[in-house]
Amino acid sequence: MTVNTQPATERPDPRAFGLPVVEQADIPAELRTLVGRVHALIDTVANTTETDPAVLAEAAAAVEEVTDRLAAAPRRQIGTMVRRDLPDGDSEYGTITNIVAGDTNPAAPPLSLVPAAGGGVHGEVTLDTVYQGPPGLVHGGWIAALLDQAVGTASSLATSPGLTARLEVNYRRPTPLFNPLEITAEVERTERRKVYVNGRIRVNGEVTAEATAIMVRVEVPE
């Protein structure tokens, strides 16, 4: 098995590509609270049985008002990255609105992955009905998204950032909503720019989905 671990200092700095970087520690607590409340709003709107047109119209107007208020400030540049410190002293970059793990994305669960003791990464996340596919179950596309994020992060931390060239998912058991999902991934081997990575989701210790992936590391100009 060949895994070329690369110190964080040798990984590409997004600033070199013109991408702004926000320190995770600098994200205001109030913005985190807002993100959480908007997620609760999405879940509540998706599930409300309210039918009174006056109540619904009032809610829509209130949401429009707060949207306009926040839109008064400039939008973030597309590709804005967030840098975070990892518990092992390493650090990593990710897009701040990443749909799976983005700190400021109310539609993201969000999934937080950290290096695992035996290598690779692990994280735990519990999904609500925003991610529902079949009744009471996580949408298969979202299962793939969680696994994509896990294999991408494992590859990025063990080598350097890359794009998913291939992702194969086996859905072994239904993955339930409102249950802690244990997500793990680790690099199996590397071959030039190709990084072969395996990942899985467990519920109560049982594998519900597993993935094999090939990440292709991005070429950084010298």
Ligand SMILES: CCCCCCCC/C=C\CCCCCCCC(=O)SCCNC(=O)CCNC(=O)[C@H](O)C(C)(C)COP(=O)(O)OP(=O)(O)OC[C@H]1O[C@@H](n2cnc3c(N)ncnc32)[C@H](O)[C@@H]1OP(=O)(O)O
């Ligand atoms: C910019 C600096 C900023 C740094 C900070 C970054 C922070 C990120 C950190 C952490 C992120 C972790 C979280 C992310 C998780 C989510 C990941 C996603 O959602 S990725 C989006 C979906 N994927 C795409 O959109 C790819 C689309 N495809 C492509 O762009 C190209 O096809 C690409 C880059 C994959 C390869 O293209 P080529 O031109 O660069 O390279 P070629 O020469 O074609 O391939 C290189 C090797 O890979 C093999 N290969 C390519 N595609 C393959 C495939 N589909 N299956 C098998 N092998 C494949 C080839 O056969 C070749 O292998 P041989 O070395 O010759 O043996």
